[in-house]
Amino acid sequence: MKKTNGRWLVVVLLFVATTINYMDRAILGIAGPSMMKDLSLSAVEFGILGSAFFWSYALMQIPVGVIVDKLGARLTYSIAIVWWSLCTVFTGMGRSLGGLIGIRVLMGIGEAPAFPTNTRVISDWLPSHERGIANGIFNSGTAIGIGITTPILAWIIQAWGWQASFVVIGSIGFVWLAFWLFFFKNHPEQSKIANEAEVAYIKEEQTQTEKAKTLNFSPFKFFKFRSVYPMLYGLFAHNYLTYLMMTWLPTYLVVEREMTLLKAGFFTMLPWIMSFLGNILGGVLSDFLIKRGWNSIKARKTVLTIGMLFPLAIIPTIYTDSAIMALTYISIAIGGEGLAAGILWATVSDVAPKGAEGKLAGLQNFVGNLAGWIAPVATGILIAKFNNFNIALIIPVVICLIAAVGYTFVLKNERISINTDIDGGTKVSGL
Template sequence: MKKTNGRWIIVILLFFATTINYMDRAIIGVAGPSMMEDLSLSAVEFGILGSAFFWSYALMQVPVGVIVDKLGARLTYAVAIVWWSLCTIFIAFGRSIGTLIGIRILMGIGEAPAFPTNTRVISDWLPTRERGIANGIFNSGTAIGIGLTTPLIAWVIENWGWKASFIGIGSIGFIWLLFWLHYFRNHPHQSAIANEAEVEYIEAGKIDTNQKTTKMASPFQFLKYKSAWGLLFGLFAHNYLTYLMMTWLPTYLVVERKMTLLKAGFFTMLPWIMSFIGNILGGYLSDSLIKKQWNSIKARKTILAIGMLFPLAIIPTIYIENATMAIILLSIAIGGEGLAAGILWATVSDVAPKGAEGKLAGLQNFVGNLAGWIAPALTGFLVYQFQNFTWALMIPAMICCLASFGYAFLVKNERISIKTDVDRNIV
């Protein structure tokens, strides 16, 4: 029997979900100049508004990881996308900073399940040797959602106002939901799009298929392991850079580089096009190393360590007056870091004990998204305090450099083995 390729339909669904997820997050960055003018918001207030989403988003990551493992991905994602899409639409009707902050906090709760759910789906639906490219594909949706849609959003804002952009983008999630409910089931053997041959192929390609399922009382047990610390800080660094650029790059080009909003929208595309390519390339390279008999974790962390060095290219932009050259350097930084972004979540699937993927993904996303509390607000404060973006751009470059060393020296080339009380008694 010739095997089907239903697993790639699922990966494409995750790609579009991630794209919608980041469009809904990133639209506030494009609408920023118009919102600040219309609602009389200062740079500090806008920075706080950008951070508000992450207050709840980060705090929800640990419980969400547990929820995904218990309720399954199908129901979790369906509820999540309805929730966050409605919140995106409601932003159009907010008139005060307090109301907008409240909506953004609620939106953070709705978007919280996305990446832990993606990780669980990839773990259930893909063999180990295909997870890198699969993660690269779905994670490239972040670049599409942030960057390639920016000119369209800017055009909508210039022609119909910032409110129309939130209503239009927020409505897209309901279309995706129809496809998700039609095609997706929690396990390949439950789905009509994967035949018996494909199910056997997926199961045979999973490393440690016979490993005993780990039962954990708390995701915080992972804090005892150096590998987990490398993963946690790595996502923090990645998110700091991503959320800073997502919230402030269009405003940076308008304020610091004196571009019109529409021109800034087009220039914003280039770094995220490079990130899209980097995501796919990082997944492909790590999978290629695994096919050459590299240990899967060693293959992933090698690409992660290399990718996280590219943000150092941000530093020269501080001293360059030419706007085009600054965009090129930013594109090298964000595109190169995309090599790491594409396999951040594949590495969780390899490092986590079987049955605890959602818990480690949730903990990683909790720590990683603390960067969302800090990056937008701190950037607003630094811009207000120094009247330029110098320190705001220096910080993510240094943090990403530290993350590179974390991946190289903290993450071990073996799956974490959680010792339960029963195991300790046997020993």
């Protein structure tokens, strides 16, 4: 019997969901110049508004990881996308800083399950040697959501106002939900889109460790493992760069580089197109190394290290007077860092014990999204203090270089093992 390819339809669903997820959170940055003018917001106030989403988003990651492992991906994602889509629509109705902050905090709760759920789905539906490209595909939705839709959103804002853009984008999630409920089941053997041959292929390629029963333990137990620390910090570094650019890049082009909003909307696409390509390439490259016989974690961390060196390209932006050259340097930095972004979550699937992917993904996403608390606000403060973006742009370069060092020298080339003993305690290895 020839095997079906239902697992790749699932990956496409995750890609579209991730695209919608980032469209809904990134639209604030695109609407920023109009909102600041209409609502009389200072740079610091807008930075606080940009950060508000991440206050709840980060804090929810620990309980969400447990919820995903308990409830399953199908139900968790369904509730999440309805929640965050409604919050996006309501953002367009906000007229005060306090009201908008409240809506963004609620939206952070709704979006919190997305990446832990994606990680669990990839682990359940893909064999190890295909997870790199699968993670690269779904994670490339971040670049599409932030960048490719920018000109459309800029046009909507100019034609109908910033409020209309939130209503339009917030409505898309309900369309995706219909496809999710129709096609997706928590496990391939439960689904009509995967035949017996495909299910056998997926199961055969999963290791015996992955087939072990789900273990119940606190996500904080992962802090006992050395390998966890570069993973947590690595996502923090990636997110700091991403959230800074997501919140401030359109404003940077309008204010610092004196572009019109529509022109800035068009040019903002370029770094995220590069990021999209980097995400895919990072997944392909790491899977290629695994097929050549590399240890899967060694393959992932090699690509992660290379990707985290590319933000060095940001440094020349502070020395050029050309808006196009500045955007070129930023595009190289974000595109190259996309190599790492594409496999950040594949690494979780390789390192975490089977049944605990949601817990480790939730912990990683909690620490990683603390960057969302810091980057938008710190950038606003630095802009107000120095009246330019120079220092704000250098900070993510340093942060990403430290991440490269951590991946190289701290992340071990072996899976974490947590074995439940007969008394309900745990025995740990891979420290």
